[in-house]
Amino acid sequence: MPSNSKLRTESHRLYEKACEVMPGGVNSAHRNFVPHLVIRETHGATIVDADGNEYIDYQAAFGPLILGHNHPEVNRRVAEALSGALLPGAGTTELEIAVAEKIHRHIPSAEKVLLCSTGSEATYHALRVSRAVTGRKRIIKFQGCYHGFHDSVLCNIISPADKVGKIDPGSAGILPETLDQTLVCRFNDLDDVERAMQAHPGEVAAIILEPIAHNIGCVLPKLGFLEGLRQIATRHGCVLIFDEVITGFRHHLGGYQAICGVTPDLTTLGKAIANGFPMAAICGKAQLMDHFKTRSGGDTFFAGTFNGNAVGCAAALATMDILEREPVHQHLFRLGERLRAGLQEIHQRFGVRATVEGFGSVFLTYFMDGPIESYTDLLRNDEAHFLEYRRGLLERGIFKLPVNLKRSHISYAHTDAHIDRTLEACEDVLKQMHGAPVRAAKT
């Protein structure tokens, strides 16, 4: 343990207490890691544990906190909404209309919009309506992409090497009959997708993907990959779904589709849309969206008790207003570039085999040489080094999730001073792990 290691006695006590009543002491699978954190406060770019240790937070709760924790305007507008129509559960509210209008205005594919509460719901509905419209059963997903916890897509995310190329269920209890309908292709490999289509002619209802594979860090689409998928989907009469639950709003108000210029048929949104409040959406071509049973005559069921609740809507409206009004993306992209360049320089100086990847506010260091085009390449990442490095950072007050291949996020609340402290901590960890640098610092 380094000398500046944190004491976490109170966190440990509370964690033990949590474990008595909650399996594993946490409410979501990836929240259970070592060391066990119990977080008491969150402020802007930082979080504070139950022992009073402060950390610069790059985990951002897996991505929603684009503006930083407890953003005053978002929180104020949520508080105001509490005295309005909170959850009438009948008809619609002006807040719901305003959120749908904003999504419609910004997201290129959003001819029509429906709101729900989580990304998993959004992708579930996207797949169901694709099956309803095409009358087909199969779907194509990509190794390394995550689309939520439901049976059709919970497979082949961070798979062990011997499971790549086979179906790798992400949970016990998944209906094998459902997973049998899922075809898994290699990210950035159009030939693989074409082969899957040819092997199952007229059977594929949808191709679903994260346009940047962020659930394995940051694997960018190669030039032509997204355009190629667009053409394949059109040619084979299936629905192209961009799961922009991470990329939407974080990289651009119009999602990654506004950056890459490829328009999917359906888009799923969540996370950064509401800066930490539960809100998600499915949007897309009117011709598809009009199948939902929210419209009389629709044939595809869509419901949710909390859909369109005022808390999520007020948070989404406030977040989108701020993204429209302030140079948020400019700030995120500038800090992202600075941090990535600094990390690359430090790793080179210490002679560490590393590839710093990212896009905009998302970044991470893989401990391997590039290039990185698909999950198979990431099997070369040195997982032990990855975890030791992140645990070392945690002990120095920098929180990047100590779980293999997980990305980190910068928020609007991060400043150049946070980046400076992060680079210093990184250098200190590498010194501890590798000794003196092998090259002099550039002056």
Ligand SMILES: Cc1ncc(COP(=O)(O)O)c(C=O)c1O
């Ligand atoms: C790309 C993507 N899609 C869908 C989901 C599921 O979202 P939720 O956790 O809100 O159900 C996630 C969650 O991490 C995600 O990263």
